[in-house]
Amino acid sequence: MHIVIMGCGRVGSSLARRLDSLGHSVAVIDQNAEAFRRLGSDFRGDQVKGPGFDRETLVAAGIEKAEAFAAVSSGDNSNIISARVAREIFGVRRVVARIYDPKRAEVYERLGIPTVATVPWTADRLFSELMATQSEQVWRDPSGAIALARIAFDEAWVGRKLREFEEQTGLRAAFLNRFGQAVLPTESTVLQHGDALYALVAEERYTPCMDAAIRPPDSRS
Structure with a gap:
């Protein structure tokens, strides 16, 4: 780019x-x-x-x-x-x-x-x-089974609940960086512009989960 x-x-x-x-x-x-x-x-x-x-x-x-x-x-x-x-x-x-x-x-x-x-x-x-338009792996457990990554997500997710994002992508949100502050997500957390989302993902599901994150949300949910 x-x-x-x-x-x-x-x-x-x-x-x-x-x-x-x-x-x-x-x-x-x-x-x-x-x-x-x-x-x-x-x-x-x-x-x-x-x-x-x-x-x-x-x-x-x-x-x-x-x-x-x-x-x-x-x-x-x-x-x-x-x-x-x-x-x-x-x-x-x-x-x-x-x-x-x-x-x-x-x-x-x-x-x-x-x-x-x-x-x-x-x-x-x-x-x-x-590089936030691209997901980036920042940590992996010693066994290599679980990774923590900074997640690039489609802008259409802004304004939607993080819970919906997890359900549709298979990712497990760990924390957000919002306005320079780390935030632990709750059931009511909504994604905002500028959010840096960090999530956990199983290694065998890494690629499909990242692909799902950069797609817009399913309008039926």
């Missing part, structure tokens, strides 16, 4: 190289052309000079075909504005912004834009957020 990254500092360049190595199409935006040196000579993606919140710059970086966008420059305002432009103007589904001010970060989490703070959050968290 095509991913646009705004900011080519240590985090942005690390994220870009990792995504590029996995075969994704990547475009990196930075106002300082010298910053692109961090990408290395083997980087295959596009390098676009300009402000990341400028529409023409974003279009040059392929924002219109992008499935994910990361704003990781050194300025909160630039990251916030570019993330909102990517989400609200160009309709990019997966948007994540690096925010230094924790109060601002909380506000944008509530608006459905995952945020990444400076010290504890790294390129690993950004990578995880951008």
Whole structure:
């Protein structure tokens, strides 16, 4: 998939190289052309000079075909504005912004834009957020029979009860990450935009359960 990254500092360049190595199409935006040196000579993606919140710059970086966008420059305002432009103007589904001010970060989490703070959050968290359209196994028991995975689910599940999701997919919900906080699900828990769902699944049922999760819910339920 095509991913646009705004900011080519240590985090942005690390994220870009990792995504590029996995075969994704990547475009990196930075106002300082010298910053692109961090990408290395083997980087295959596009390098676009300009402000990341400028529409023409974003279009040059392929924002219109992008499935994910990361704003990781050194300025909160630039990251916030570019993330909102990517989400609200160009309709990019997966948007994540690096925010230094924790109060601002909380506000944008509530608006459905995952945020990444400076010290504890790294390129690993950004990578995880951008790849949230794909389920990712995060733990397996020693016998290999049970796995814990971050689950990618169809947007049509938003507003539906988690209990219905479990019944139709065969997954067992372990916890949600909502607005940066871990939440233990209950019988009445409803899936919301921005939820990161972690669930347990038997290894022999892993593939069919993941396939079921990315399908819309059965309207008869």
